[in-house]
Amino acid sequence: MPDKNQTDSHAESPRPSPLHATHEKLGATFTDFAGWQMPVRYSSDLAEHKAVRASAGIFDISHMAEFTVTGTEAGEFLDVALAGRLSALKVGRAKYSLLLTETGGVIDDVIVYRLRDDEYLIISNAANRDAARSALQDRTQEFDVGVSDVSDDYALIAVQGPHAEKILSSTSGITDLTTPWDEQRYFAWASASFDGAPLLLARTGYTGEDGFELLVPAARATALWAAVSTAGDPYELVPAGLAARDSLRLEAGMPLYGHELSRDTKPAQAGLGRVVVTAKERFVGQRHVEPAADARVLVGLTSEGRRAGRAGYPVIAGDSEVGTVTSGILSPTLGHPIAMAFVDPTHSDPGTELDIDVRGKRIPATVTTLPFYSRKK
Structure with a gap:
């Protein structure tokens, strides 16, 4: 999943994650990250990085932004608003895509999930929440769609590493899973419940390891973190901060907005030319996307x-x-x-x-x- 290192205009002072009290109890060191007060580490960057490669790590990524796109023309709208062909995405699948400027630069890199025929979820980077929302809403004028910013309603937790599936499959409270664990594919999602609350489980991540990202109502985040942590004890699951997340994504060659991506960067320059479907009839940035x-x-x-x-x-x-x-x-x-x-x-x-x-x-x-x-x- 994409990330940020810039300051979000949403808040004058860093806002706490729904899991802030949990991080304090774990002894986290905090940093101002995209306008959020987020854990940069708990023990050491090196130990947390190595744990994710060898066993598993649990990350709070609730600073990410979430938008829903709904309406009978949602797919057609996203084909124009984003660089990929999202109308062809099947329900239950996810796709990495780019939100471009009129001049072909990158406003943000996002992951799009097709929830229903007429509903998509977009997860965007925290520092570009305002820019992404504005660009998406501005592009709705020709289409029967609505774009809603639901970021404040949810928390997002990532469990990454070779033991991630084993840990989550044994987590108490996760029920009603629509796809068995061993049948969940990379860049796909399944719905479930956690203690009666809706839970979306996506087999995506930003570490180069197998893993999942869990979208849950913010009020249930603390209980979910605790349940996953308990299930992870036999597998040496460790809490991991943003420093380890950054070193893991760099080893995996994944771009970070503000470093490898910007409004001055064309997708092909960053090795993302494959993300752009130039054969589409039209999309924002089409005329100037080639570097x-x-x-x-x-x-x-x-x-x-x-x-x-x-x-x-x-x-x-x-x-x-x-x-x-x-x-x-x-x-x-x-x-x-x-x-x-x-x-x-x-x-x-x-x-x-x-x-x-x-x-x-x-x-x-x-x-x-x-x-x-x-x-x-």
């Missing part, structure tokens, strides 16, 4: 040693700056530095040797295909 031939493109960079390139660090070839790092870390899983960067297309081929300027010291780096890490199936 210029010399536009920088997103690549992976790997290095040796311990010093990692960070966002904003220059990428060098010879005596010339040919790119900029957008995200970088010392990979906890791989044990060496990794980064994503936009570079000139003439220096984007896998195997190309470049340098990253890390605080005045040139660190050799090699262009590689993304992702850096793929889980074993």
Whole structure:
């Protein structure tokens, strides 16, 4: 599922998650994230990251925004409003898509779920809640649809890792599941109940691991977190914060809005050209969605040693700056530095040797295909 690192205009001071009291009891360290006071870590970034790769982690992602699109022309509307062909999406399935500007840049990356023939759910990034809502509502004028912002009604909890399915299938209180656990496919969803409240379970995530995202009424979030945590004890489930979520998504080569995506970025530059269905009759941004031939493109960079390139660090070839790092870390899983960067297309081929300027010291780096890490199936 997509994420953010910008400030939401919704609140002058950080707003608490429905799970804030739970995080305090767990000893979380908090940060202002997209206008929310969210847990950045509970123990250590490294321990939480490794737990998700080896067993499972539970994340509070209630800062994400949710919109419903309803009406007889909901599918046709989304075909125009978004870059993908959402009218072809089957009920019970989900699809990653992009909300574009008129000039083909990215307002937000979203996941769309088809709930019924005439109803869709869109999960958007927290910092773009206002922008996404405004863009969607502005595009409804020709269609028999309504767009509703239901973000404040729900909490969103992610359970990610190789033991996620085992944990959730043994969680007390989850009943009335419409699809058996072992039949739930990636980028699909099932409905269920939790202690009598509606629950949507989506096999999606932002970590590169198997896992689920659980949408539940905000008033039931604390009880659901507790039930999942209890079921996860035998599987070494750990609470994980935003720092681990960021390092996990970077290893998996997943873009972060404000780093790899922006209004100045065309989808194809970020390796997301496949998301755009150019064969559609029309969609917002269609006329300008193709980048210029010399536009920088997103690549992976790997290095040796311990010093990692960070966002904003220059990428060098010879005596010339040919790119900029957008995200970088010392990979906890791989044990060496990794980064994503936009570079000139003439220096984007896998195997190309470049340098990253890390605080005045040139660190050799090699262009590689993304992702850096793929889980074993």
